[in-house]
Amino acid sequence: MIERLTSERAARIASWAVPVAVTAVAAATRIIGVGGPHELIFDETYYVKDAWTLLHLGYEAQWGDDPNPAFESGATGGYTAEGSFVAHPPLGKWIIAIGMMIFGGDSTFGWRIMTALVGTALVPLLYVVAKRLTRSVPMAGIAALLLAIDPLAISMSRVALLDTHLAFFILLGFWFALIDRHETIERIRRGAVADRIAGPVVWRRPWLIAAGVSMGLASGVKWSGLYALAVLGIAVVVADAVDRRRAGVDRWVEAAIGRQGPASFVLLVPPAIVAYVVTWTGWLVTSGGYARDSKSNAFAALLEYHRQILQFHESVQSPHTYASPAWEWIPMLNPTLMYREASDGQVGLMAALPNPILWWVGVLVVVWFAVRLVVSVVRRTEIIGREAFVLVGVAATYIPWLALPKRTMFSFYAITLLPFVIVGVVIALQNMRRPVRPVLLDDPTEAEIAVATARATTATDARRTVASIAVVVFVVVGLFFLPYGTGLMEPEALYRAHLWLPSWFL
Structure with missing residues (x-):
């Protein structure tokens, strides 16, 4: 009775501790240092300035010629009252605008904090989805952790895109x-x-x-x-x-x-x-x-x-260095480079590249x-x-x-x-961990039952070992590619160790 109550209490604690822990990991990888670099990265040149005019005018407005240097230096009033044609609806930019409303238009932290928070929230959301599908706290925790440390998910949470x-x-x-x-x-x-x-x-x-x-x-x-x-x-x-x-x-x-x-x-x-x-x-x-x-x-x-x-x-259909048709996403032939910095033998970049092994x-x-x-x-x-x-x-x-x-x-x-790819991987891992049924002939003897059961047990143990090793590999590779999500500076030799395909950022 005591063991059962202890087990139930541990399960209740785990049901809260696991999602809290993985959310904390997600928050750390997405929010810490999100204010750097102090420049508009990739399509932030559109969405940040659009968010600022939405906040002040209620609609996206036009800016003068070459407005980015002035905006980046804190001169955020260079917009006009004339409406600007935009290709995407406004909700994502309104969400970005909340951070700018709180921290100011001259704050790069303000530009990106709401995207970082939404990216963080995506992790516990995946946890509850995976938990409903797998009915397992550990498997749901693995799904959330893999997303929390995925370089694609991290990089897309650290730039003010949609x-x-x-x-x-x-x-x-x-x-x-x-x-x-x-x-x-x-x-x-x-x-x-x-x-x-x-x-x-x-x-x-x-x-x-x-x-x-x-x-x-x-x-x-x-x-x-x-x-x-x-x-x-x-x-x-x-x-x-x-x-x-x-x-x-x-x-x-x-x-x-x-x-x-x-x-x-x-x-x-x-x-x-x-x-x-x-x-x-x-x-x-x-x-x-x-x-x-x-x-x-x-x-x-x-x-x-x-x-x-x-x-x-x-x-x-405009050409772009990092344009990548959908079929290229499968091998990830041309990941989008968001930002790159190199100095004193150190290289740092942010790229839209998922954990390659997991992907x-x-x-x-x-x-x-x-x-x-x-x-x-x-x-x-x-x-x-x-x-x-x-x-x-x-x-x-x-x-x-x-x-x-x-x-x-x-x-x-x-x-x-x-997120759907990760859920699929976790479901496959859970399937691998299920017990293998003994293969029995009609009217088996006790000796045949014992042999079949032993073989099934061995197969079950082997499958579970493979599943556990796979999780370790996914986590290790995710951590190895973490600099690609955060823009962390690393020695050039280590940077080149990440270039698994010749088309990756050479």
């Missing part, structure tokens, strides 16, 4: 969808008792509404959030069909599409639209924003502005999950839900980019994909 905010809202929406699925399954089971033909139409789905709001906010950061919304909507319908089939509903496909589908659409999409439009409030309630006077009606003008933004995105293993895991999914569909066996979750996340954050091969894109877009 993609970390996008990653947060997308993963948040997926977490809400997970909670919704758990509650909806029970309602479908109960409703199927009364209606075996089609099952119930479930309207009480507050977490699905929350998922819609989160996806709307993601789209309010970057339009690629719309991809995630569309994929998640399709996944909700498929999940409803699977759940109705498991509940014994006869017309489970027709019911999921024709009856529950419209209800799920209403619960998911309109909240997303409302949340998205709210992110444009500053532009709507002021009169100086770009294209604000293109129509007499503010919402009609907003639609006109969106038409112009869509035309811009359809034609983005490449994660790619293989995703491919394996996809193969298993195809086999399950062909054989009409049960689809494994948590593996499907990973595949849906990958489809939402990666597959759409493959359809745009000519568009200019960068490897740091993969920050939205990274």
Whole structure:
């Protein structure tokens, strides 16, 4: 009895201590020294100044010629009242503006602190997602730790860009969808008792509404959030069909599409639209924003502005040193270099490069999950839900980019994909740690049972050893590449030891 109580108490302590510890690691790697260097890094040249004008005018405004030197020196008043055309919605820049409002526009710490905080929050968010999928505090802790020390996640949290905010809202929406699925399954089971033909139409789905709001906010950061919304909507319908089939509903496909589908659409999409439009409030309630006077009606003008933004995105094909089409993200052939400094035989850089071993293993895991999914569909066996979750996340954050091969894109877009890859790796590790079942012939003797059991035990121990070694390797490599996330200066020889592919920053 005492041992059981002690074990339960230890489990409760671990359930709080693990996420707190990994969040502290994430905060340390993202916030300490986030104010340096004192210059606009990469696309901060757009988003920081846009955030500053949003804060003062309610919309993004134009600046004079070559405004960066003056802005970096603390002269932050070089903007005009004329609206500036921008390619992305304003929410991510509003979040950046909060830090500038608190610490001032001349503070590089103020430019970046909110992105650092959002990047830190992404780690415990991944923890709760992984815990719900694995039902294991240690496995969820491993997932969160791998994200906490990943150089891509760290570097994207230390510069005032938009993609970390996008990653947060997308993963948040997926977490809400997970909670919704758990509650909806029970309602479908109960409703199927009364209606075996089609099952119930479930309207009480507050977490699905929350998922819609989160996806709307993601789209309010970057339009690629719309991809995630569309994929998640399709996944909700498929999940409803699977759940109705498991509940014994006869017309489970027709019911999921024709009856529950419209209800799920209403619960998911309109909240997303409302949340998205709210992110444009500053532009709507002021009169100086770009294209604000293109129509007499503010919402009609907003639609006109969106038409112009869509035309811009359809034609983005400008060459760039670090441009990287989506297929290159798999081997990470051309990671985006954010910042580089060299002096006295020391080199420091910040780059959009994930932990390479973790990333490449994660790619293989995703491919394996996809193969298993195809086999399950062909054989009409049960689809494994948590593996499907990973595949849906990958489809939402990666597959759409493959359809745009000519568009200019960068490897740091993969920050939205990274949490799902990590979850996939952790699920694979947990699968490896499961006991191997003894292989027995019909009517085995006691000796045969003993031999088969011993072999299964040996195989189980070997698989668990491999899984443990893999975790150690992931952590060690993540720490080895930590300078690429933080910009830490290191001897040139050590810097060159990181150049595993010839295309990496030579």
